Amino acid sequence: MRTVTTSLNPDGGPVAPALRRSRRWVVLAILLVGLALLVVFSTTVGALTGSRVIPWTTVLWIVGYHLTGGLLPSAPCPPSLSGMTCTIQTEIVWGARFPPLLLAVLVGAALGISGGALQGVFRNPLVDPYLLGLSTGAAVGAAILFTFNLAPAQQATVLPLLAFGGGLIPGTVVYLAAGGRARSVETLLLTGVALNFLFSAVLDALLLYNPTSGVQVNFWLLGGLSDATWDRDAIVFGVLLVAGTLIALHGRSLNVLQLGRDVAESVGVDARRTTRRVILLSTVLTAVAVAFTGVIGFVGLVSPHVVRRMVGSDYRIVLPISGLFGAGFLVLAWDLAQSVVPSVVIPVGIPTAFAGAPFFLYLLYRRQGLTGSGTSGT
Numbered sequence: 001m002r003t004v005t006t007s008l009n010p011d012g013g014p015v016a017p018a019l020r021r022s023r024r025w026v027v028l029a030i031l032l033v034g035l036a037l038l039v040v041f042s043t044t045v046g047a048l049t050g051s052r053v054i055p056w057t058t059v060l061w062i063v064g065y066h067l068t069g070g071l072l073p074s075a076p077c078p079p080s081l082s083g084m085t086c087t088i089q090t091e092i093v094w095g096a097r098f099p100p101l102l103l104a105v106l107v108g109a110a111l112g113i114s115g116g117a118l119q120g121v122f123r124n125p126l127v128d129p130y131l132l133g134l135s136t137g138a139a140v141g142a143a144i145l146f147t148f149n150l151a152p153a154q155q156a157t158v159l160p161l162l163a164f165g166g167g168l169i170p171g172t173v174v175y176l177a178a179g180g181r182a183r184s185v186e187t188l189l190l191t192g193v194a195l196n197f198l199f200s201a202v203l204d205a206l207l208l209y210n211p212t213s214g215v216q217v218n219f220w221l222l223g224g225l226s227d228a229t230w231d232r233d234a235i236v237f238g239v240l241l242v243a244g245t246l247i248a249l250h251g252r253s254l255n256v257l258q259l260g261r262d263v264a265e266s267v268g269v270d271a272r273r274t275t276r277r278v279i280l281l282s283t284v285l286t287a288v289a290v291a292f293t294g295v296i297g298f299v300g301l302v303s304p305h306v307v308r309r310m311v312g313s314d315y316r317i318v319l320p321i322s323g324l325f326g327a328g329f330l331v332l333a334w335d336l337a338q339s340v341v342p343s344v345v346i347p348v349g350i351p352t353a354f355a356g357a358p359f360f361l362y363l364l365y366r367r368q369g370l371t372g373s374g375t376s377g378t
Contacts, residue, residue, distance in 0.1 A: 024311045024321075031324040038331050039105065043097045054089055062093045100228035103292065104334045104348070105327040106236040107225075108299055110244065110289040112326020114282040115300025116307070116319050117247045120254035121278045122185045125308075126363055128301035129286040132192030133170035135297070136199040138290040141166025142220050143206040146213040156227065159220075164291040170195040171283025178276045188275075223296035223349030225334060232292050243285045244323065250278055251316030258313070296349045298356020299326050305363065329355075 043059045058078055065076050077086035115128045129135055141162035144150070151158040170192065177183060177191050207214050253274040256264045261271040290296070303326040304318055311317050333351040340346060 020312060024317055027310050028321060028324070031321060031328065035105070035324060035328045035331070038328055038335075039101060042101050042331055042335050043093050054093060058089060059093055062090055063098070066094050099230055099233055100225035100334070101331065102233045103225050103228040103236065104330045106233065106240055107289040107293050107296065108303075108327035108330030109323035110236065110240050110285045110326075111296065111299040111330070112303035112322040112324075113240075113244050113247055113319055114286045114289075115326070116304030116315070116322035117250070117254070117278050117282045118300070119304050120257065120315050120318075121275050121282075122189050123258055124185075124189065125305050126301070126360070127189065128298070129282065129290075130295070130297050130300070131196065132174060132189075133196035133199050134167050134283055134286045135290050135295045136196050136203065137170040138163040138167035138287060139217070139221055139295055140199050140202050140206070142294070143203050143213070143217045146216040146220075147206045147210040149213075160232075160291040164287045166199075167287030167290050168283060170199060171279065171287065175276055175279045175283065178272065178279055185275075188279075219347065220294045221349070222347030223294040223352070224345075224347050225293055226345060228292070236288055236292060239285060239288045243281045247278060247281045247285070248316070248319045250274055251314070251319055254278070254315040254319075255313075294347070294349065296330065296352055298352050298360065299330055301363075302356050302359050303329060305359075 040056050040059055040063075043063070044054050044056055058081070061073060061078050062076065065073055070076075076090060081089065111129065118127045118129065118132065119125055141164070142159055144166075145155065145159050145162050150162075173195060174188055174192050178188055203217075207217060253264070253269050256267060256269045257271060257274065264271040264274075286300070304322040307318050307322045307325050311321060330348070330352070333355070334348050336351045337346040337348045340351075
């Protein structure tokens, strides 16, 4: 028997499917336009521009010139700018500002999609990559580099590799644990939580072994985009394109999983295989993001939850829009990190924590309140 779920208007009446679809297109258009405007705005503010604010028209001109290979417009800068001014502003906008800005977009999208996928697999809105130990595992990999001062001349290359490897370990353990037919999603979730505590203990032990490395490790733990380069952007983009697309293709299966494993199996969805694939893809996506930026919390928690409030719980829609929302969220956090204290770049993880921690508490207590009243939380 097929069950049809309908949404409700504020007055209690059902929302027509056409109205839901139109709402999703509106939300998608708003997020796309908002992200584009935010990207343009972000290149005109921040510590890297100093006291000089570059007009947004000049920003659009420079970005358009480089994105189109000089086709539109045909000149690198507006005619009103002198040659020296053009060179300086091009270096600021395209050389200094755009690589970390693009990295913020890509990493925010990666964390948003990963968070949405993991929440769908575990059927729990409080799940995010940090809770499963993925970020803590990456932190251990970075701490090993700083604690033992490995490859001091190649740290810029070795650090992302160690962080990526560390992030893969807890994800691989949860992936292997998901292979058991009798294991419930609660068991897998608790496995991730236990790994998070384990890697946190390993991290503390490394810091006690070499306390002088604590400053470097703690700064990395707060997240940052200052080391962004075009090569790193290309790597994250490639992984996001492949892994993000594969995750999005599991949207229908994630919808069915919300009804329970038995129901999913009865309609032809292999719950165990879907769970393992989504966990593996989310692990790779998160590990790559954390490897180049450090630990940035709450993006994967906040983004899918807000998106579900706006467009419903269809994961075919939730996953891509969570990527857009996560990108905008992290770009905005990056702007705040560079603008709050003049001449000081605050780690980007601080604004996301200030926004995400209260949101997590809201979700936690709201979920407990709904459960206590006999209603399941979203």
